[in-house]
Amino acid sequence: MNVLKFGGTSVGSVESIKQVIQIIEDASRGTESTEGRNIAVVFSAMGGVTNQLIEIGRMAANGSLDYLDLVRRIEDRHFNVVKAFIPVKEQSKVFANIRGVINELEDLLRGVSLIRELSARTHDLITSFGERLSTLVMSECIRSRGLSARFCDARNLIKTDAQFGQAEVNYPLTNRLIRDYFANSNSIELITGFIGSTEKGETTTLGRGGSDYTASIIGAALDADLIEIWTDVDGMMTADPRKVSNAFNIPTITYAEAMELSHFGAKVIYPPSLQPAFARNIPIRVLNTFNPAHPGTVVSRNADRRQYTITGISSIDDVALVNVQGSGMIGVAGVSAKLFGVLAEHRISVILISQASSEHSICFAIDPRAADRVKTILDEEFAADIASGHVDNITIERDLSIIATVGEGMRKSSGIAGKLFSVLGKNGVNIVAVAQGSSEINISIVIAKTNISKALNALHNVFFQSEARILNVFLVGTGLIGRTLLSQIRSQFEYLRNEKMLKVCVVGISNTKKMLLDPKGIDLDDWRERQLTEGVTTSLPAFVEKIKSYNLPNSVFIDCTSDKDIVQFYDSLLDANVSVVTPNKVANSGSYAEYRRLQRTALNRGVKFLYETNVGAGLPIINTIQGLMTAGDRFIKIEAILSGTLSYIFNTFQSGKKFVDVVREAKEKGYTEPDPREDLSGQDVGRKILILAREAGFALEPTDVTITNLLPQPCLDAPTIDAFFEQLDANNAYFESLLTEAEAKGEKLRYVATFENGKVTIELRSVGADHPFYTLSGADNIISFITERYKDRPLVIKGPGAGAEVTASGVFADMVSIGSYLG
Ligand SMILES: NC(=O)C1=CN([C@@H]2O[C@H](COP(=O)(O)OP(=O)(O)OC[C@H]3O[C@@H](n4cnc5c(N)ncnc54)[C@H](OP(=O)(O)O)[C@@H]3O)[C@@H](O)[C@H]2O)C=CC1
Ligand SMILES: N[C@@H](CC=O)C(=O)O
Numbered sequence: 001m002n003v004l005k006f007g008g009t010s011v012g013s014v015e016s017i018k019q020v021i022q023i024i025e026d027a028s029r030g031t032e033s034t035e036g037r038n039i040a041v042v043f044s045a046m047g048g049v050t051n052q053l054i055e056i057g058r059m060a061a062n063g064s065l066d067y068l069d070l071v072r073r074i075e076d077r078h079f080n081v082v083k084a085f086i087p088v089k090e091q092s093k094v095f096a097n098i099r100g101v102i103n104e105l106e107d108l109l110r111g112v113s114l115i116r117e118l119s120a121r122t123h124d125l126i127t128s129f130g131e132r133l134s135t136l137v138m139s140e141c142i143r144s145r146g147l148s149a150r151f152c153d154a155r156n157l158i159k160t161d162a163q164f165g166q167a168e169v170n171y172p173l174t175n176r177l178i179r180d181y182f183a184n185s186n187s188i189e190l191i192t193g194f195i196g197s198t199e200k201g202e203t204t205t206l207g208r209g210g211s212d213y214t215a216s217i218i219g220a221a222l223d224a225d226l227i228e229i230w231t232d233v234d235g236m237m238t239a240d241p242r243k244v245s246n247a248f249n250i251p252t253i254t255y256a257e258a259m260e261l262s263h264f265g266a267k268v269i270y271p272p273s274l275q276p277a278f279a280r281n282i283p284i285r286v287l288n289t290f291n292p293a294h295p296g297t298v299v300s301r302n303a304d305r306r307q308y309t310i311t312g313i314s315s316i317d318d319v320a321l322v323n324v325q326g327s328g329m330i331g332v333a334g335v336s337a338k339l340f341g342v343l344a345e346h347r348i349s350v351i352l353i354s355q356a357s358s359e360h361s362i363c364f365a366i367d368p369r370a371a372d373r374v375k376t377i378l379d380e381e382f383a384a385d386i387a388s389g390h391v392d393n394i395t396i397e398r399d400l401s402i403i404a405t406v407g408e409g410m411r412k413s414s415g416i417a418g419k420l421f422s423v424l425g426k427n428g429v430n431i432v433a434v435a436q437g438s439s440e441i442n443i444s445i446v447i448a449k450t451n452i453s454k455a456l457n458a459l460h461n462v463f464f465q466s467e468a469r470i471l472n473v474f475l476v477g478t479g480l481i482g483r484t485l486l487s488q489i490r491s492q493f494e495y496l497r498n499e500k501m502l503k504v505c506v507v508g509i510s511n512t513k514k515m516l517l518d519p520k521g522i523d524l525d526d527w528r529e530r531q532l533t534e535g536v537t538t539s540l541p542a543f544v545e546k547i548k549s550y551n552l553p554n555s556v557f558i559d560c561t562s563d564k565d566i567v568q569f570y571d572s573l574l575d576a577n578v579s580v581v582t583p584n585k586v587a588n589s590g591s592y593a594e595y596r597r598l599q600r601t602a603l604n605r606g607v608k609f610l611y612e613t614n615v616g617a618g619l620p621i622i623n624t625i626q627g628l629m630t631a632g633d634r635f636i637k638i639e640a641i642l643s644g645t646l647s648y649i650f651n652t653f654q655s656g657k658k659f660v661d662v663v664r665e666a667k668e669k670g671y672t673e674p675d676p677r678e679d680l681s682g683q684d685v686g687r688k689i690l691i692l693a694r695e696a697g698f699a700l701e702p703t704d705v706t707i708t709n710l711l712p713q714p715c716l717d718a719p720t721i722d723a724f725f726e727q728l729d730a731n732n733a734y735f736e737s738l739l740t741e742a743e744a745k746g747e748k749l750r751y752v753a754t755f756e757n758g759k760v761t762i763e764l765r766s767v768g769a770d771h772p773f774y775t776l777s778g779a780d781n782i783i784s785f786i787t788e789r790y791k792d793r794p795l796v797i798k799g800p801g802a803g804a805e806v807t808a809s810g811v812f813a814d815m816v817s818i819g820s821y822l823g
């Protein structure tokens with residue numbers, strides 16, 4: 001015997017009822033793969049009808065006749081189902097049956113409106129009409145399909161006490177009645193959910209999850225093989241799919257897990273009402289009426305072996321936390337008895353409790369709607385303790401949420417709490433309270449409500465690791481480096497997702513003109529068109545505000561500009577747990593205090609501030625210094641060629657070539673700064689060597705850097721970049737003289753930065769063939785470190801130090817390393 005139960009949405013419309021009838025037919029006749037079997041089917045009221053009946057009762061009790069209209073609407077809905085499924089010539093008989101039930105309801109309501117009183121007993125009787133009508137209509141529809149089916153009013157089977165609204169079942173009597181009724185059943189049994197009756201015959205209802213409860217009571221009494229709960233989702237999910245788009249179906253789950261998950265918000269089934277079935281070890285399958293081929297979720301005593309340590313994550317969006325604390329509570333027995341005793345007396349349900357072992361405070365979560373009442377109750381109960389100073393004032397914190405990670409796999413398995421706290425910490429989610437039952441299958445945390453979506457997504461991402469970790473990227477600057485980075489992300493997307501389990505989701509893109517933001521992610525095939533058509537006028541403060549208000553997990557801000565103003569946002573972004581990656585040197589080459597501040601904020605927040613491409617583009621220079629420093633090495637001297645542009649110029653500039661043309665080539669090849677004067681004036685190199693010295697542990701200020709400028713004054717003074725190029729042309733003789741002088745000595749021009757004895761110098765030198773810097777080619781950089789450990793022979797890094805591809809790939813590597821760190 002199988003018991004099937006269909007919820008309100010399943011019997012809510014003509015379309016859905018078509019599905020339900022098909023499912024019932026298949027179940028009773030058997031499909032190709034299964035044999036037909038006896039079935040009992042329990043129905044809820046048509047979706048929305050129970051609420052309408054409650055409203056109708058209230059209206060009648062208030063003396064308003066508006067209820068008549070609502071009654072008509074309920075009647076019409078049931079009539080419409082009849083019209084859709086039952087042949088015309090049979091309809092009038094069924095209409096009459098429905099009318100009969102509706103008449104009974106109307107008589108009852110007339111009585112209520114006369115006496116203007118709605119008792120709990122009458123309320124139950126009124127709401128019982130929902131299931132009685134839906135089941136009546138469903139029976140007629142099923143019979144008209146030629147199936148043998150019997151309507152059963154559950155009030156004849158389920159016997160309860162007289163606690164109206166939430167009646168207690170008299171199991172011995174109920175079980176006997178059910179078994180007797182089914183003993184001579186030879187057709188499909190169609191049963192009203194939710195309702196029962198007292199021994200005196202008064203109608204009662206079974207409370208929350210009522211129709212599930214009916215199915216469970218019947219299944220347990222008959223020792224059913226399976227109970228199928230047909231609803232409108234594909235079984236239970238690892239998280240609420242409205243909040244976590246990557247949530248997926250849980251194929252099997254234990255009763256205990258289902259209980260914990262549903263307590264914390266997963267509303268698919270209400271396990272307490274399935275207790276009778278659990279007790280008899282009857283499996284329950286949760287299925288989707290609208291997608292019947294999906295296997296759904298089986299709830300049973302033992303779940304299948306799992307790939308993941310946790311089974312699901314659920315949440316309660318809105319809770320209030322009550323805190324009772326005081327020195328007088330330490331070591332005093334009975335405080336909690338008094339506290340929870342008085343709460344129980346007032347029927348206040350406590351969702352979560354946490355008490356530190358110091359016994360100095362107890363906090364517990366409740367429904368925020370009860371918060372004011374709880375405060376009054378406790379102030380009164382503890383008045384004497386508060387007056388004597390044993391208990392401090394009782395405080396209530398609002399706007400909080402609870403997240404619960406649930407799973408049998410968590411039991412006796414270490415590292416789960418560590419992972420949970422670590423991922424929330426890195427994402428800046430503050431944990432207000434924690435509770436873990438000793439069953440170890442649920443860790444619950446209380447957090448600010450504003451962080452609920454971020455926390456759920458971050459946790460889901462880290463605990464269900466077969467899916468790629470998501471990195472949410474916000475990019476400013478779509479010039480040479482920015483757009484090259486986007487195309488690298490696009491071409492590496494699949495590789496990162498499949499091989500590195502990292503899903504890079506570009507959420508924001510901005511240049512000086514337009515900014516485009518889409519929390520669902522921007523497709524990198526047509527980002528440029530979308531930016532133009534859908535983007536809005538750029539405002540950096542607004543862009544940064546969006547990043548913060550989206551509050552997405554694993555957020556990274558990438559600055560691919562050379563803008564000076566943008567860096568003012570870094571600190572507040574890091575402080576909001578957004579990592580920052582940048583090739584822009586401005587932030588790290590300003591005041592030393594600012595440089596340190598960014599480092600500290602990142603460290604305090606557990607996020608990353610990465611800028612490998614500040615020096616030598618993609619060459620591993622900053623990482624190398626940081627590695628040496630971490631390992632305790634000490635820097636003595638740094639000597640380097642740090643400008644790809646100048647390197648290229650001096651490697652390419654020869655007699656017969658004009659200097660201005662070589663500079664133009666460098667710009668076209670993507671080596672120069674947006675304004676090439678930054679390179680030729682030595683400013684760019686100045687910034688780089690300053691950053692290297694700082695990384696090497698020296699607290700240098702920009703004023704400690706002495707730069708020998710290469711450019712004649714008119715070049716520097718030129719009002720535009722074009723005018724600057726004209727001036728370069730006009731000063732060709734000066735540059736040729738530099739070249740001729742070096743060539744005459746058989747030497748090459750090199751722009752060398754040196755850091756030694758706390759001082760930085762940058763100058764144009766001509767070096768001979770014996771010098772290690774002589775043999776550079778292209779836009780190569782070379783950096784030579786002399787340290788305590790690399791004293792006799794320096795550590796040298798050499799290679800292309802400018803260009804779009806190498807720079808963007810350095811930014812890319814920083815970005816990916818954040819993905820690995822956050823995961
Ligand atoms: N080229 C190289 O080899 C290397 C470059 N770098 C650094 O990379 C950075 C980018 O260089 P590159 O791509 O060549 O520069 P580009 O001039 O090509 O691009 C700069 C981009 O930044 C945008 N931008 C500038 N200011 C703002 C602002 N306030 N708000 C929004 N967007 C802004 C520009 O917008 P718009 O398009 O509207 O003008 C443009 O898209 C620089 O800091 C440079 O020092 C570092 C290492 C090597
Ligand atoms: N303009 C720079 C690019 C890298 O920072 C250079 O030429 O080195």
Ligand code: NA
Nearest residue numbers: 612615617619
């Ligand atoms: Na680098």
